[in-house]
Amino acid sequence: MSDQETSVNITVNGQPVQAVPGEWVIAAAERAGVYIPRFCYHPRMSSVGMCRMCIVDIDTGRGPALQPSCMVAVSENMVVDTTSEQTRKAQDGVLEFLLLNHPLDCPVCDKGGECPLQDQTMAYGPGESRFVEEKRHFEKPIPVNSLVYLDRERCILCDRCTRFADEVAGDPLITFQDRGDQTQVNTFPDLPFSSYFSGNTVQICPVGALTAVPYRFKARPWDLTEVESTYPNPMGDRVVVQASRDQVLRYQGVDSDAVNWGWLTDKDRFAFEAGASDLRLKTPLVRGTPLGRFDPAGQELVEATWGQALSGAAEAIKAAVADKGPHSVAVLGGARLPNEDQYAWARLAKGVIGTDHVDAQLDDGLPAHAVIGLPRATVSRACAPGGTVVLLAPDPKEEQGTLYLRLRHAIVNDGVQLIELTPRATGLSHLAAFRLHHRPGEAAAVAAALMGGHIEAGPDGAIGGVAAVDVAAAAVAIADRSDKPITVVLGRPSLAESADFTVGAAAELSRFANLLSAGGRPGIAFLPALHRGNVFGALDMGLAPGLLPGRISLAEGGPALTESWGSVPAAPGVGARGILQAAAEGRIDVLILLGVDPLGDFPDRRLAEEALSGAGVIVASELFLNPSSARAHIVFPAAGFAERRGTHTNLEGRITAQRQVVTPPGTARADWAIAAELARRLGADFGFSSPEDVWDEIARVAPSHRGLSLEAIEAAGDGALVADSSIAFAPPEGITPVPAVDAYSLRLVAARRMYDRGTLVQHAPSLAGLAPGAVLALNPYDFDRVGVEPGAVVQVISSGGEVQAPVQADPGVPRGTAALGYNHPDLDVRDLVDPGTAVTDLRVQTR
Amino acid sequence: MSAPAPPDLRIITSRFEFEDGHTLAGYERTGGYGGLRRALTMAPADVHGEVRIASLLGRGGAGFPAGVKWGFCPPGVWPRYLVVNGDESEPGTYKDRLLMERDPHQLIEGCLIACYALGLSQCFLYVRGEMAHAQERLASALNEAYEAGYAGANVLGAEDFSVDITLHWGAGAYIVGEETALIESLEGNRGMPRLKPPYFPASIGLYGQPTIVNNVETLSNLPWIVANGGEAFAAMGAESSTGTRVFAVSGHVATPGVFEVPFGTTTFRDIIFDPRYAGGMRPGRTLKTFIPGGASSPWFFDEHLDLPLEKAAVDQAGSMLGSGAIVVMDDTTDVVRACHNVVRFFARESCGKCTPCREGTSWLEKILSRILAGQGRPQDLDLLMDVCDNISPGIKWPPRQTTICPLGPSAVSPIASALERFRGEFEAYLPAAAVSVATSSGAAP
Amino acid sequence: MARLSPSSLAVAQEIISRYPVARSALIPLLHLAQEQDGHVTEEAMAHIAELVGVAPAEVMGTCSFYEMLKRAPVGEYMVNICNGISCHLLGSSELIHHAEATLGVKPGGTTDDGKITLEAVECIAACTEAPCLQVNYRYRNRVSITDFDRLVDDLRAGTAGVAPHGKLAMVRQHIGDDRRAGAAPPDGQGQPAWLARNPSDAEAGP
């Protein structure tokens, strides 16, 4: 296609500009360096043309006329003048109108110093007000939810917050109310703006009408230092981290085209509070005498020097290796660390200690081969207009907030068809083309039928609990659109069933990938949606049994890496479950916990408990004392996000930079440095004196990352995508079909909610109270069958144990299924999960 | 002076004289549904053709030819809808309510003809909320029309022509008369106008589909046009303003009333002074000014009386016929109060979407209130004009606007008209000290 | 009572069925709630939100835009005196002042006995009958001071023949199942059948 066809020639203030067809004038001018003032326009939302500030002279051949540049699309030979006398007068007029009712309280307003209204007024505004009447009055700031306050007197009615709530988040819980100059933004009485995304409205409010409770009155913009960084979540949301006096005070989303479009979840946005918590670990702790002498038999954790803690750990490792061999040392966790830190620990474990008992996941995700062995999609591919997304994952709204926003946008605006292959309804269900809500454990049969495989329907006319006709219709819909990309969002939909079922379903879908990509069609690719910070970096850096850095197996990559590392483990190790099993059996002398809490998180709590009791010495590198690290013998205080530099890998394999803006508390150190120091004490010199050194080594030795320089990552605006992998996906073999649910039972689905008992949420005061109470959700039609009343607190019994919980009706839960949140503060679903069974069946009874 | 329309030249108010004109029996007795019957014998495109020939101008305010607007539906996009604008709220306007109350079947017949001609799949009859009686007359008429087989499934037994007419009603908001706000309201939203382009809902309207929005009076003309032919209609009235039109003449006249007259040939003087119409000024009074086409239109004076009630002529003279609302003010009128009254209307009825309209109209209203309260400042009169200029740059006619719809700029008309002609009356309201400054500053270079 | 009663609900369902998109029924349903309770209660808004499948805040957004929908109790009779330009010219201000004095309330206020709410409203489309007013949206034309006083007496005595506030039209549209053409949903319809008609000229003759 020639340039003529892909661009429109316009003139802006006398300069020729090549604009994109369909682009708004305001956007084309901005790319050409001409900033047209605006309040309501937001590039990620539809134009409403409300504020009229962006009005400029536009001539489309019929003479110049004032038109709002946010809603006029460019056209060939258009002439735009943003400086004409009539433009200036119109814009000044609008500004004056906006200021009539706007309080002049800039000195005490949170937005003061970063307020477009203030800036515009300073630049062009009238000196003295010609308005002598009384301003509009409203009750001073009102909370629209527990995180956000609204001062309606400051509001300029730009419709950004309300549009965001409706268009972007799909939570239209704040709306315009009343009319004319009495118009206000508000919620329905007693129905707060309970959205996971409410903080975004604060960020996009062009004035100080919306303020965030955690930031209110904390700082003035001109006191802030800021860096651009990557929030450590699986999506790798781009953020600006702002700090003042060595304290992080705010995260703001950055509009990254490839990733989060400027949005953040409230959970991530306000988690900075946890970083500043008084409970952060500031010095090393060891179990021993009050003087910090390490003594594994000591009753208490006492403060120690780094020297004491490091040598204690090094001695313990040496002793373990000497005594029982390298596989008596195991490393759990590391998913939250930057790539460099993960690499350093991987090298320490596998290259120095020689153990392959290393796992960043806690048996609550998916096997590494399924993540890095399947063809990987990008978010943009999933969202490509007209494509198909198969959701074989937990609810993205709960677990991957910004991915949810991207998918939602694609479905609503770009004609993407969503096919849900989930055990229950999700936040996207009402937008889904097909809701194939299968019985727990039976996704694979539905997946096979979906891909055109012939699957015999059961006597109920269903496949895996989904009506066969629906599956057939969805199969046709997929086939019909096979000229467009098909993307499977792949995650672990329920922790109450074995991961094998999900991997089995992925295998069914992937079997057709080749078939579909024949004839130049884009075929199927997978977008893995795992929980936990930098889990994708962890897998790429080899923090999994049998893997080495660079998406390569121990067997394949070992020989080459031996040259750099000196050695690699002789035999593959085991994953989290195996490690904990071994520890429980007394076979692990040193258990290293890298920012994980198996007692709190590992799906089999009993095993975690036995493992911690059975392990020899427990070494933890942590931000906080959590139930597991409190049981450690040696605790290293680790530097957290914004306290260290490094890189992050997101679910697409996209690598972006993380930057430091504050110093870690006390003597806390970055994990790569802790690993390097331990290595030195074990006789290996990594030669690292900065995270950049670590990266250089990664780019040298990790096959998939080979040659990728930090400069290249910086240079690419949206980071660098790692695509290569030499890991093969291994479809699971011989999965035993799940038994039928008996007539009195319900099969359990347990998935995470956004707010839970997790460390960060609980250490952020503004978020801690948001975790919902546990409820057992049943299909409304199941109450009769199982004989309980909605709202009652019932006894819930499984082969794993018993709990009490209130039951509630939820039409999003299929009949025969029961749903519980995974990580509630007040109820531990793990009490019901029996590790010996592949699915969890429940009985409920009135107490 | 041209002659007022004799009763036999009335088209759409001809049934007003019958007690039972609103019932199906009364309607059928007086030739009702003849237009629809005839339409069904024609090809739909030919029915559209008749309306084009009739050159029927929209009666809602803008005066756009209906036949032309009907042609703006993008080809191949279905379904298409008909939305009837029965929101009549422009101050001074009083005709659609009468047409709905006194001759509801005529409107229903018009709707059916439009649906037939254009392939419109459903009709929504949006009636102003405050018109309870019009709603029940239309409801009764619709129930009768459905029973009798005129509306709904298989109109008049036709296998292929079925269309529902859904009676819908508003809840009090002038702006909803603006056609895109009307559509928003019909979709259950706040009645805020949509962005232009698209300039006509005919391309993207209700539920994003092609939608024809027509005024009650416009559609009420269709039965006659189809029954008598477009030529016959075009033969009435003036060259480009054809047929008849209904005007409400209110205010300081001897016999205020609603009159159907030939469009374009009758003059303002006829309709205001002829004893068969408004009958002239009240005894002993003289004309001061009059609003020719609803509150939004710039005011006219003595020198405009001989203008014909014709779209082009009135446009050219710097105002508009708008919604057929002529409001007459005599020499007793306090122009500042009258001006304030009209401006207050627009301030109260602004939907709040565009800043200049939301803030500007209420600011104008506040300034005028202050002046009326004797607290005007010397600079207020210029301030009024400057605020007007910021809402409607240049204060020209037809108005230019910094807003999405013309509501805000409408508030400019009364101020510009009154202040230009009667500045002294405004100044008289200023405190004595202020006036001397105002006049002297006015004289200063 | 606050949510829609079973009988209101039945009417609501019929209204919803007439629209291709349920949300279009919002304003008619809000009127229905007002007819039931005299004003629109929050519970009714929440119920209507369920019925048409939107968030309660969206119902509030729509409801609060329109003047006729009252979110707090009003008198049994709304007396809306027109203050549009035509009525203004013929003495509406005097009428309003008189009403304020007689009823002892300002526009927007309700008499102590809860009978009458006074409002000064914009043009109600009876301009040739100025000054005029509406009682619960029923017209009174060319209202003199005496007319007004008589009206107030009648309203207080219950002899004005006006239904209580909320009741709008006395006749509802009703479409029998056999006569219904059916709502036309915005998607999935082709060109209407009758457009293909092309009667011969002979047939089309008058």
Ligand SMILES: Cc1cc2nc3c(=O)[nH]c(=O)nc-3n(C[C@H](O)[C@H](O)[C@H](O)COP(=O)(O)O)c2cc1C
């Ligand atoms: C602020 C405003 C209010 C309007 N009010 C009405 C109204 O009450 N009734 C009406 O028919 N048209 C009204 N219109 C005009 C409509 O937008 C539209 O042009 C008309 O309904 C089209 O019908 P017609 O072509 O048959 O005239 C209004 C326009 C504006 C800008």
Ligand code: SF4
């Ligand atoms: S609160 Fe802020 S974002 Fe929302 S409408 Fe008001 S000014 Fe705009």
Ligand code: FES
């Ligand atoms: S930015 Fe264009 S109208 Fe607000």
